[in-house]
Amino acid sequence: MSTPRMPELNAATLERREEIVADMRIIVPGEGVVESEAEMRAFESDGLTAYRQLPMVVVLPETVAQVSRILKYCHERNIRVVPRGSGTSLSGGALPLGDAVLLVMSRFNRILEIDFANRAVVAQPGVTNLGITRAVEHEGFYYAPDPSSQIACSIGGNVAENSGGVHCLKYGLTANNILGVEMVLMTGEVIRLGGKHLDAEGYDLLGLMTGSEGLLGVVTEVTVRILRKPETARAMLIGFPSSEQAGQCVAEIIAAGIVPAGMEMMDRPAIHAAEDFVHAGYPLDVEALLIVELDGPQAEVDHLIERVGEIARRNGATTSRVSNSEEERAAFWAGRKAAFPAVGRISPDYYCMDGTIPRKELPRVLAGMRTLSEKYGLRVANVFHAGDGNLHPLILYDANKPGELEKAEAFGADILRLCVRVGGVLTGEHGVGVEKRDLMPEMFTEEDLNQQMRVKCAFDPNHLLNPGKMFPQLHRCAELGRMHIHRGQMPFPDLERF
């Protein structure tokens, strides 16, 4: 088992474990403190199950006051804290630390306010993503970002990861769909950013907080924007003899001014795995399959279906079907939505990657992946948010074969390096966490990373919140604050204009 290097355990904290547990029980009475090894097992990993670690203690607070007291207590005693929502992170963001309190937000599970006139919902962070839509759908509304994990993942976790979904090309990521948060700083101070109004004044702390992976503060309340459900939605299933043609089709759809609600691509191995599993009726004689969903007013959807159909034909599509009912639309999606478990059936284990690339680089990246697949002797299946260039290669391996996990990880790292090399990034939606932490220097210089860490210093100067995640190395804030001064002549006197 590969174990990532984590911050050295704080012996002083571990020595006082019993006292800390007792104090936690005072702050959170009742069932809210879990400390037995057997019960803590349930929390030893998140969605990235290759990494496991028991926390020092698990605490499940129920009120903002409790969260505030826990953080203040830990701050004063230099105790580390790892926030956790539903534990579905695929990057190890919620991986516990052996000397840290695991702060689980799942008991914050109430919707506090539904405000249709202002199109806003105020929810506690442990409410699931789908739970928000469920609460407003009777009036025809929904919450747009829809990660595939939406029945389980929490809205607080979505904020921390800036999660997306298949609809984010048209409707944006979490960052574009939240209006405000209440959060607790490591000192125990409670602050509010934004609200039901737009664009909080002052620095865009809400923007910094979104996607900060639990390193800046603990979210205790989220205000989201809800939208009216589109009048209708229809999906198209289009097969191509090559991924180049499918890629060109995607580019031309966008160039024609069409922004589909979703645009997903699957390669041959993914198509076959999905079809074997759910029998969605996918064509098996194509190299690439596109699912294009158009939503909106009836007249618009009908109009655009025609146009997308033309573009597909022009680009050599060999099969093309349009959904004519909600059942059919669901069937088109069934294979894509089941892609991960489907791949799970053809391989004992799989490892899901998450790079983003400029779309036009797709053929080059797919070719590169084929070469890497041969080099590592591991198969790979690809599902792809084609509209926004977000790749999810699934590397197939068998953890019971010695060395295969390490090989899969090395393969994955090479794929991400390739993404960065063609102008892309390490992660489109799953976050850096522990998994991609050590790859950050592939994308950022030391100065880039230092400036990011300085943001951390403004929020949590002692690095107590979720350390060991996101940054390959945590520098002391005092060190980061030092300035290296080079005095000299005023530069470019020739630029003087007055």
Add this chain to the structure above:
Amino acid sequence: MTTFIPGTSAEVHEIVRWAAAEETPLEVIGHGTKQGIGRPVQAEHTLDLSRLAGVTLYEPEELVLAARAGTPLAEVEALLARHGQRLAFEPMDYGPLLGGKAGRGTLGGVLGANLSGPRRIAAGAARDHILGIDAVSGRGEAFKSGGRVVKNVTGYDLSKGLAGSWGTLAVVTDLVFKVLPAAETERTLAIAGLDDAQAAAAMAEAMGSDGEVSGAAHLPEGVIGRFLDGGFSGGPRTVLRVEGFGPSVAYRVERLGRRMKAHGAVEVLEEAQSRRLWREIRDCRPFADGTDAPVWRVSMAPMAGHRMLDAFRRAAGANAYYDWQGGLLWLRMEAEPKAETLRTLIARCGGGHATLVRATPALRAAVSVFQPQPPALVALSARLKAQFDPRNILNPGRMAVA
């Protein structure tokens, strides 16, 4: 007093590094169109980015555009228009309101002021469309954040962090924005005769419908004559914009129009009139009157705006209109700004913020231009500022609260 006008980001880097070493403040400007917003800056030197200009990458089918910070917004918009695209967040032009010319302003300023327009309620602001930046911090260190792809969660989003920072954290040298297809056409429904509360209800209904409304504004009696050269006759109008493909727009206008008839008489503005009207709403044209009478820009929950204004009017004389479904209020004061009263009422009506976007320099030095924040937030913002600009050399005082 020196004005630096660098032509490369390496030169910007060198200038800021020098200023940091000397602890000598810089006023950072693009075209200077928004210099009248914020506390007057006291800086020895000026860093003028207007020559750091040019689009460096534009790939329409990838929906990205990159440009240097001093690139004129007008140039970017013209280029996008030639390819049937646009900046979906509809950045407003402060020029006319602040007594300057229309059509100026740089891309760096768009991010620094986090500009947006009527489409904010459907498409977001500059912060929602920025993908990546290169910048030099007040420490004199060059850094980048984000990238050129539309979906990216690698590391903290420093690009968003610089949105609305008014040049006080770092000098941005390069920006990458997400761009989107422009709408093929548009129409506007105008409902006649509603008072502010009725208008709020009608706009809420429209925004909550499946008509995909991309602009919802209410133009009360006091301003209606100043739009479209007085083309609206008699009484207030509540206006709803519908954009998109031709057949879709026709279909939605018809459906929405039928629905809105319950609120009042509905007329439909064709494309050219509609475009012009929303530009005037965006740029606060009714108050671009060549004076420096105080103008407030207030953001609140949509349904709270009219309640707040109703109470405020009992304390002060103000002309006003609403955008953003009623959540954005533009207020032109007859006399002094009445900051305290206004902000107390905003807090009482559910919160939000007020920015004094136009006022004399003396007023801007005496009244908090930006909304004062609670102490914990003030302290956090100060810590953030210190992490970017520990010697306070970038636009010192601009965002300070009096």
